[in-house]
Amino acid sequence: MENNIQQPKSSVRNNIMISFFIIILLMGISITWILQKTLQTNLTEKELDKAIVDKIISQYIVTSIGVSITAMILSLVIAYMLSMTITKPIRELIVGAEKIRRGDLNHRVPVRSQDEFGILALTCNQMMDDLKKSRAELEKYNKELEKRVKQRTKELEEKNTVLERFYRLTIGRELRMIELKKRIRELEEKLKNVNTKTKGG
Numbered sequence: 166m167e168n169n170i171q172q173p174k175s176s177v178r179n180n181i182m183i184s185f186f187i188i189i190l191l192m193g194i195s196i197t198w199i200l201q202k203t204l205q206t207n208l209t210e211k212e213l214d215k216a217i218v219d220k221i222i223s224q225y226i227v228t229s230i231g232v233s234i235t236a237m238i239l240s241l242v243i244a245y246m247l248s249m250t251i252t253k254p255i256r257e258l259i260v261g262a263e264k265i266r267r268g269d270l271n272h273r274v275p276v277r278s279q280d281e282f283g284i285l286a287l288t289c290n291q292m293m294d295d296l297k298k299s300r301a302e303l304e305k306y307n308k309e310l311e312k313r314v315k316q317r318t319k320e321l322e323e324k325n326t327v328l329e330r331f332y333r334l335t336i337g338r339e340l341r342m343i344e345l346k347k348r349i350r351e352l353e354e355k356l357k358n359v360n361t362k363t364k365g366g
Contacts, residue, residue: 197233274286
């Protein structure tokens with residue numbers, strides 16, 4: 166597991182192991198106490214010597230403690246194995262979710278069973294596939310959009326160039342028209358002056 170992944174404060178594995186340990190401990194104490202009282206009552210009813218009863222009870226307690234310790238150790242081993250079947254898939258899912266968060270959509274969460282964890286791992290993998298597909302479609306759309314924008318920009322630049330030429334052409338024509346009108350006025354003035362001089366002289 167990667168160092169950046171936050172570890173849970175209370176481990177499920179520890180909780181399972183502690184629960185098993187407490188259950189076995191309480192069962193062992195209860196059974197030992199019940200059997201000790203039953204044995205003591207039966208032995209006392211048979212009117213055996215108190216020393217013999219105490220010796221049998223002492224041996225029973227020692228044997229019970231040994232059996233209880235063995236049962237507790239065995240229960241811890243079973244609890245550890247059981248907890249691993251629960252916590253390992255959870256940790257793999259945590260790693261998978263962290264990889265998704267970082268954008269690694271090629272990671273696959275191992276599907277180890279057909280139970281709820283297996284279904285969750287399969288769903289997680291399907292979600293990554295869907296995200297990967299969506300990302301690819303989005304990238305394709307972005308490229309197509311960029312292509313369209315470039316094409317439209319080129320078209321607009323071409324139209325703008327045509328408009329600029331037309332603008333220059335019309336402005337040039339207007340300036341020539343203004344100049345021609347001015348020249349016509351000047352010629353009309355000169356013609357008027359020549360006509361006045363010929364009439365007057």
